[in-house]
Amino acid sequence: MFCNQCEQTSRGLACNIAGVCGKSEDVSSLQDALIYALQGIAPVALEARRVGIQDEELDTFVLGGIFSTLTNVDFDPERIAALVHETVQRRDDLMERLRERAGAADFDHPSVRFVPMEDWQALAEQGKQLQFIQKLDTDEDIRSLKQILLYGVKGIAAYGDHAAKLGQRDAAISGFVYEALAALGAENLTLEDCVQAALKAGEINLRAMEILDAGNTSRFGHPVPTSVPLGYRRNKCILITGHDLLNLETLLKQTEGKGIDVYTHGEMLPCHGYPELKKYPHFIGHFGTAWHNQRLEFGDFPGPILFTTNCIQKPGAHYADRVFTTGLVGWPGIKHVAEDDFSEVVEMALQMDGYTKDLDAGSVTVGFARNAVLGVADKVVEGVKSGAIKHFFLVGGCDGAKGGRDYYSEFVSKTPEDSVILTLACGKFRFFNQQLGDIGGIPRLLDIGQCNDAYSAIQIAVELSKAFDCEVNDLPLSMVLSWYEQKAVSILLTLLYLGIKDIRLGPSLPAFISPKVLDFLVENYGIKPITTPDQDLAELLAS
Numbered sequence: 001m002f003c004n005q006c007e008q009t010s011r012g013l014a015c016n017i018a019g020v021c022g023k024s025e026d027v028s029s030l031q032d033a034l035i036y037a038l039q040g041i042a043p044v045a046l047e048a049r050r051v052g053i054q055d056e057e058l059d060t061f062v063l064g065g066i067f068s069t070l071t072n073v074d075f076d077p078e079r080i081a082a083l084v085h086e087t088v089q090r091r092d093d094l095m096e097r098l099r100e101r102a103g104a105a106d107f108d109h110p111s112v113r114f115v116p117m118e119d120w121q122a123l124a125e126q127g128k129q130l131q132f133i134q135k136l137d138t139d140e141d142i143r144s145l146k147q148i149l150l151y152g153v154k155g156i157a158a159y160g161d162h163a164a165k166l167g168q169r170d171a172a173i174s175g176f177v178y179e180a181l182a183a184l185g186a187e188n189l190t191l192e193d194c195v196q197a198a199l200k201a202g203e204i205n206l207r208a209m210e211i212l213d214a215g216n217t218s219r220f221g222h223p224v225p226t227s228v229p230l231g232y233r234r235n236k237c238i239l240i241t242g243h244d245l246l247n248l249e250t251l252l253k254q255t256e257g258k259g260i261d262v263y264t265h266g267e268m269l270p271c272h273g274y275p276e277l278k279k280y281p282h283f284i285g286h287f288g289t290a291w292h293n294q295r296l297e298f299g300d301f302p303g304p305i306l307f308t309t310n311c312i313q314k315p316g317a318h319y320a321d322r323v324f325t326t327g328l329v330g331w332p333g334i335k336h337v338a339e340d341d342f343s344e345v346v347e348m349a350l351q352m353d354g355y356t357k358d359l360d361a362g363s364v365t366v367g368f369a370r371n372a373v374l375g376v377a378d379k380v381v382e383g384v385k386s387g388a389i390k391h392f393f394l395v396g397g398c399d400g401a402k403g404g405r406d407y408y409s410e411f412v413s414k415t416p417e418d419s420v421i422l423t424l425a426c427g428k429f430r431f432f433n434q435q436l437g438d439i440g441g442i443p444r445l446l447d448i449g450q451c452n453d454a455y456s457a458i459q460i461a462v463e464l465s466k467a468f469d470c471e472v473n474d475l476p477l478s479m480v481l482s483w484y485e486q487k488a489v490s491i492l493l494t495l496l497y498l499g500i501k502d503i504r505l506g507p508s509l510p511a512f513i514s515p516k517v518l519d520f521l522v523e524n525y526g527i528k529p530i531t532t533p534d535q536d537l538a539e540l541l542a543s
Contacts, residue, residue, distance in 0.1 A: 001025040002133050004511040005151055006071045007484045008402040013511055020401075021072050026124040030080040031069040033116060033127030035150075035181075037087040038065050040111030042181035044094050049175065051102045058090055059174035060164045066157035066177070068328045071485040073310040076330035081120035088116055109185045136184060144514035145194030146184055148489065151512070152201035153180045155490025158309070159208040159452050161328075165246055166215030173211075176204045195520070202497030205490040209455035216245055216274070223273030223367040223449065229285035230433065231361035233261065236354035238345060239287055239301050241265035242308030243450055245274070247326060247339060251306065252280045254342050260349045263287040265297075266311060267426050270449040273367025286364070288429075298323075302355055304348040306337075310485065322348060364433055368422075368446035370456040374463055379442060380420075381467045384476070388439050389420055391541060392464075392477040394457060395431075396424040396448075397491075398484030404507030405430055408482055411533040412436075412445070416541070420444055422460070425451035427482040454491045458498065473501050478540040480504045480530065496525055502543070506530030 004014035006021065018024055041062065048054070065083050068074045091112070098105055117123040136150075137143040160173050183189070183197055236259055240248055248271055252262055261284040264271060269286050271277050288297040298305055299319045307315075307325045315323040315334060324345050325336050337344055373380070383389035395412055399405060409430040412421055421436070421444060428447060436444035448456050465472045481503060483492070489510070495503060502525075509518065509529050521527045530536055 001028045001128070002131070003028050004133075005147075005154075005486060006400075007398070007508060007510070008400050009511050012508060023075055024077075025128070026077050026121070027075050027080065029124045029127035029130075030077055030084065030120065031127075032130055032132035033123055034065060034080055034084050034087065035069055036111050036127070036130055036132055037084050037091070037114055037116065038062055039181045039185055040109065040114050041087060041091040041094070042178040043107045043109065043112060044091055044098060044105075045178045046175075046182065047105050047107075048094055048098050048101075049178075051098070053094070053097055053101055054171065055094065056169060056171075058094065059171070060161070060169070061086075061090065062174065062177065063157045063160045063164065064328060066154055067161045070154050070158055070310050070487070073328055074330045076332050077120050077124065079330045081116075081123050084116045084123060085118075088114065109182075111185060137189075140514045141191060141516045142189055142194055144512055144517045145191065145198060146189075147512040148198050148493070148517070149180055149194065149201055150184060151486040151489040152198060152205065152493045153177055153490075154486035155488070156201065156205045156208050158487050159205065159212050159490070162244065162309075162452070163208060163212040163215050165244075166212070166219060168211040168215040170207060170211055173204055173208050176200065191520075198493055199497045201490065202493030202495070205494045206455070206458070206497065208490075209452045209494070212452050213455045220245060220249070220277055221275035222371040223270065223369040224275060225365055225367040225372055226273045226278055227363045227365050228264075228269065228272045229361070229363050231359040232263070232285065232287070232355045233358045234355050235284075236260040236349050236352065237263060237284075237301070237303040238349045239263050239265050239298070239303060239305045240268055240308065241305065241311055242329070243267045243310075243452075244308035244327060245271055245277070247306070247308040249277060250340065251342050251345070252277065252283055255282060255346055255349075256280065258346060258350070260346065261285075261354075263301075265305075266429070267450045269364075269432075270366050270369075270447065270453070273369070273449075303352050304345050306342065306345055322352075362433065364447070365443065366447045366449070368443075369449050369453060370459040370463075373446060373448075373456075373460050376442060377463060377467060379440060380464070383440050383442065384468070387418075389418060389442075390476060391416070391419040392422060392475065393419060393540075394422045394424075394477065394479045394481075395427070396422070396451075396454075396457075397427040397482035398451070398488050399426040399429055399482070400484040400507075402507065405482060407507060407530055407533060408480070409434070411480060411537065414533050414537055415444075417444075420446065422446050422448055422457055424448040424453050424457060425488075451487050451491065454494065458494070473499065478502070478504070478543075480506075480536065480540075482506055483510070496521075500525075502526040502528070504528055504530050504536055504540075
């Protein structure tokens with residue numbers, strides 16, 4: 001086993017016995033086999049496109065397959081093995097269609113001829129023998145850049161998969177994914193080739209976030225500022241966590257009128273700001289603070305829990321009997337339910353006691369996506385011109401279980417009173433309930449949304465730069481980001497593609513970045529690791 005795709009990787013180097021996330025060696029090897037099989041489909045799909053064969057269903061399948069290898073999505077070996085076999089079958093079917101259209105085609109890379117073992121245990125051993133990451137390239141720096149490209153593609157696939165479920169697709173996204181998968185197996189690439197591919201991934205990820213934003217807002221409306229209770233009320237209840245708004249809507253519809261309250265956790269919190277979701281009276285509030293504590297928190301929730309997409313840890317044994325997964329998410333021993341039928345979850349909620357008393361634990365405000373913020377842009381601009389607002393901080397990204405993330409809560413608490421903090425993704429749960437007040441009626445802490453709502457943050461920055469007739473890098477704006485998994489990699493690549501500089505990144509730097517590649521990022525983009533809140537604040541405010 002060799003896996004270093006997330007921030008909490010063992011000893012800051014790589015997990016080689018079992019994943020810190022809980023992933024077994026067999027699952028890791030099966031995921032490598034799946035990526036290898038998907039790599040084999042890429043040149044076939046590219047050649048098919050060249051002769052006019054474009055299969056939208058296949059494109060969506062490939063995005064979902066890649067997404068399933070993201071940290072903490074699917075730990076079920078039988079499900080992953082089934083995906084490997086389906087990938088190879090789809091590859092061979094496409095090959096046959098290609099032969100019928102244009103005659104025989106020759107493909108050099110051995111992944112095109114990959115034949116998986118039938119038994120999942122044997123397939124896991126086959127995946128182990130691939131040594132997929134180690135054999136990406138013999139050159140440390142090329143291998144590092146190929147890993148950055150691979151993990152960026154995993155983030156793109158996550159957003160592209162979400163968008164596709166909402167009817168939003170772009171052939172350019174899947175086309176680039178095929179090109180990137182093919183590039184992973186290419187030989188004699190230069191550093192410049194790999195850097196350009198990584199920046200292209202950033203450009204494509206921006207497009208993926210854009211169409212996901214279009215899917216969310218066209219179906220659920222643009223988020224509006226909304227106060228979300230952090231307590232609870234006496235009633236039956238269900239908790240939903242993850243990222244999938246469509247799953248949440250389905251759950252709200254299927255619990256309507258049944259005397260069950262629905263609570264969010266993690267990245268579902270921003271969903272309370274969407275008009276077409278907040279209209280449900282039983283969509284009651286938010287449960288929990290930080291994802292890093294979810295094992296303890298979930299054990300305290302008195303109802304069933306529905307996991308959608310990836311979360312920071314797999315369920316603990318003491319509450320696993322009331323956990324359900326849906327979509328791509330799968331763990332051995334955990335009940336998986338279809339995305340259009342949550343009746344088992346509802347039935348369990350009706351059988352459980354739920355909350356037996358009320359609790360007022362305050363509230364937080366969400367819904368400051370681009371429409372809401374730009375709707376008061378004149379006040380923001382006036383605040384800057386008058387000197388009431390002197391600095392903006394974007395503090396967001398992933399949360400995680402490893403130490404060092406208290407930096408972000410301390411950083412936010414120490415920001416000066418004439419500054420505004422924009423935040424997004426689950427990293428905000430380190431500080432989302434801090435009471436920071438407002439500046440001229442504008443809250444100092446603005447929750448933009450989920451990790452994919454980095455698109456909204458980018459649009460806000462672009463519009464502010466237009467208002468002040470300057471480049472984004474010239475705004476009094478500092479980015480202090482936390483990362484955990486591969487969607488954070490794709491977002492960072494988007495920021496680099498846009499030319500954003502002087503980003504602070506933590507709590508530790510990715511293990512897959514070689515010293516030479518790190519030097520390149522520092523020299524060309526000014527990326528720096530976080531130090532201490534006091535030191536970083538002093539430097540950022542002085543610049």
